[in-house]
Amino acid sequence: MADASITRLNAEALAPQVSEWRRAWRSLLKARWPILGLVILGIMAFLSVFGPAIAPRDPNRQTLVERLLPPMQTDAEGQVKYPLGTDGMGRDLLSRMIYGARISLLVGFAAVAIGGLLGITLGIVAGFLGGYVDDIIMRVADIQLAFHFILLTIMVLVVLGAGIGNLVIVLGVGQWVTYARIARGQTISIRAKEYVEAARSMGATSREIIWRAILPNIMSPLIVIASFNVASVILAEASLSYLGLGVPEDIPTWGKILAESRDQLLAGKWWLAVFPGIAIMLTVLSLNILGDWLRDFLDPRLRGSRS
Amino acid sequence: MGKYIARRLAQSVIVLLGVTLLAFVTLHLAGDPTYLYVSERASEQEIIDTRARLGFDRPLPEQYLSFVVRMFQGDLGVSLRSRKPALEMVMERLPATLELTICAMLFSTLLAIPVGILCATRRGTPLDGGIMLLAMMGQSMPGFWLGIMLMLFVGLQLRWLPISGHEPVLEYFLRGDFARGLQNLPQAIPYLILPSITIGVFSLSRNARLVRSSMLEVLNQEYITTARSKGLTERNIIVRHAMKNAMLPVVTLLGLEFGFLLSGVVVTETVFSWPGVGRLVFNAITQRDIPVVQAAVVTFSFMFILLNLLVDIIYVQLDPRIRLS
Numbered sequence: 001m002a003d004a005s006i007t008r009l010n011a012e013a014l015a016p017q018v019s020e021w022r023r024a025w026r027s028l029l030k031a032r033w034p035i036l037g038l039v040i041l042g043i044m045a046f047l048s049v050f051g052p053a054i055a056p057r058d059p060n061r062q063t064l065v066e067r068l069l070p071p072m073q074t075d076a077e078g079q080v081k082y083p084l085g086t087d088g089m090g091r092d093l094l095s096r097m098i099y100g101a102r103i104s105l106l107v108g109f110a111a112v113a114i115g116g117l118l119g120i121t122l123g124i125v126a127g128f129l130g131g132y133v134d135d136i137i138m139r140v141a142d143i144q145l146a147f148h149f150i151l152l153t154i155m156v157l158v159v160l161g162a163g164i165g166n167l168v169i170v171l172g173v174g175q176w177v178t179y180a181r182i183a184r185g186q187t188i189s190i191r192a193k194e195y196v197e198a199a200r201s202m203g204a205t206s207r208e209i210i211w212r213a214i215l216p217n218i219m220s221p222l223i224v225i226a227s228f229n230v231a232s233v234i235l236a237e238a239s240l241s242y243l244g245l246g247v248p249e250d251i252p253t254w255g256k257i258l259a260e261s262r263d264q265l266l267a268g269k270w271w272l273a274v275f276p277g278i279a280i281m282l283t284v285l286s287l288n289i290l291g292d293w294l295r296d297f298l299d300p301r302l303r304g305s306r307s
Numbered sequence: 308m309g310k311y312i313a314r315r316l317a318q319s320v321i322v323l324l325g326v327t328l329l330a331f332v333t334l335h336l337a338g339d340p341t342y343l344y345v346s347e348r349a350s351e352q353e354i355i356d357t358r359a360r361l362g363f364d365r366p367l368p369e370q371y372l373s374f375v376v377r378m379f380q381g382d383l384g385v386s387l388r389s390r391k392p393a394l395e396m397v398m399e400r401l402p403a404t405l406e407l408t409i410c411a412m413l414f415s416t417l418l419a420i421p422v423g424i425l426c427a428t429r430r431g432t433p434l435d436g437g438i439m440l441l442a443m444m445g446q447s448m449p450g451f452w453l454g455i456m457l458m459l460f461v462g463l464q465l466r467w468l469p470i471s472g473h474e475p476v477l478e479y480f481l482r483g484d485f486a487r488g489l490q491n492l493p494q495a496i497p498y499l500i501l502p503s504i505t506i507g508v509f510s511l512s513r514n515a516r517l518v519r520s521s522m523l524e525v526l527n528q529e530y531i532t533t534a535r536s537k538g539l540t541e542r543n544i545i546v547r548h549a550m551k552n553a554m555l556p557v558v559t560l561l562g563l564e565f566g567f568l569l570s571g572v573v574v575t576e577t578v579f580s581w582p583g584v585g586r587l588v589f590n591a592i593t594q595r596d597i598p599v600v601q602a603a604v605v606t607f608s609f610m611f612i613l614l615n616l617l618v619d620i621i622y623v624q625l626d627p628r629i630r631l632s
Binding site for chain 1: 322334336446463591592597604
């Protein structure tokens with residue numbers, strides 16, 4: 001009996017989704033810019049997965065006689081050995097940047113996954129249970145919001161030491177509040193809806209209600225937040241790497257290449273600072289453009305005002 | 308009103324305690340913090356002595372209590388390098404950081420409002436599109452990278468502005484020596500320009516987009532149509548009728564802005580070798596000088612909390628609707 005009602009509820013929720021994808025695709029084509037964003041992100045994702053196969057050289061191999069070569073420099077045989085030049089230790093900048101894509105995307109998506117999972121879980125629990133559980137969770141969120149996020153991150157990383165794991169956890173935990181607040185608010189409003197009441201009266205358990213009624217219905221704003229969040233985590237990672245708090249020495253990241261460019265700047269070795277920054281900006285810009293489009297697409301209020 | 312302020316004050320005290328607790332917990336995250344204070348070659352006896360001297364052998368609640376008590380006495384430990392009180396080191400550097408933050412805030416707010424209005428009134432034109440694309444880019448690049456680019460092209464290539472250096476102004480003001488501060492001001496400004504742009508560009512982009520969209524929303528409202536039908540000029544409508552309401556969301560953001568800009572300071576000061584708290588923190592990080600990092604984090608958090616409290620109290624005065632909720 002309960003199952004039948006839930007299945008129906010599910011079917012109703014799923015039915016429009018088939019055409020939803022088509023509608024998304026059409027809106028994407030119409031907006032144009034997000035397609036460029038998707039293409040850039042696709043390239044970055046490709047580079048981070050197949051980086052080792054694509055990168056022309058070992059990113060950590062030092063060739064001291066060929067240090068600080070400018071981009072597109074031709075050698076004695078007229079060949080371009082280093083398209084983007086080399087750094088102060090004679091390492092190939094192009095290869096280092098291809099490896100760097102991996103860390104940026106990994107840290108960005110992993111941190112948001114952690115923060116999102118934590119925040120959504122706590123937000124739904126707070127909104128669903130209410131009472132003192134709600135109070136405690138939301139007070140902790142208030143306290144965290146009052147903090148200086150970057151400084152707190154710096155402090156934790158100084159004590160724990162650098163490393164991808166620590167970086168992802170610290171940046172992830174820093175994000176949970178936004179998700180928790182939204183998930184809680186949405187849960188409270190959906191919990192009061194008739195169809196939830198109906199499901200409950202049919203004997204659906206809390207777990208079923210959360211999984212089948214609440215979660216699918218609160219996802220859109222959370223997805224929008226997540227896409228902006230990946231962008232800001234990538235920027236934060238770059239800053240932390242620049243401060244020397246990112247990942248270990250032998251792993252190249254865009255932020256770290258920028259940090260290493262510091263010593264070469266006064267000598268006019270511009271390429272070490274220009275290219276990694278452009279890579280970061282393109283990635284983050286793509287995510288922001290996609291986030292903007294997703295918000296317009298998923299936010300029903302804007303949708304109504306447009307058509 | 309009094310009740311609201313009292314509640315807000317109580318909240319701030321809880322948050323302050325939360326800050327201290329977190330600062331304390333962080334220090335113990337990696338296990339016994341004694342090892343952060345001794346060199347790697349320290350002997351067993353040295354470690355035991357240090358542990359006893361710093362009180363790390365006592366129970367944690369007791370340690371936390373004495374940590375809080377000492378903190379409210381202004382004692383945040385001594386730098387492991389210079390042996391100077393950590394808080395004093397932070398306070399010495401604070402005026403330079405505030406100078407930069409204030410300039411960045413002026414830059415990002417004062418420019419965002421006219422730019423946002425311009426875009427809203429020219430909606431859909433290439434000018435609007437171009438500026439909004441720039442704003443999108445401004446929100447998508449690491450602030451410090453823009454700093455590096457400005458250094459490279461405006462500083463090193465064109466040689467228009469200095470890439471590092473600092474002339475104290477606020478420090479003299481705070482000491483009460485206004486004549487000296489004002490006298491320094493003309494020399495101080497060239498040094499401030501590039502770092503301020505670097506810190507402020509993200510906020511400028513965000514604020515310009517915000518002003519634009521809130522202006523567009525207001526311009527769609529009926530009272531504006533009424534004003535138009537009365538035959539008022541477009542300029543008159545925008546300046547006298549639309550702007551006031553369009554500025555509300557921007558003003559709401561300004562309080563948070565200051566704290567936000569402060570976080571950009573650490574990296575930017577490093578780029579421009581600015582002698583502020585940020586560079587102090589950076590140096591402390593590379594030397595693993597934990598008390599100094601801790602002192603900076605606690606000081607910034609305190610400032611942040613106090614500022615938010617202040618802003619909230621001012622809002623209640625400005626917007627009576629908040630009082631009711």
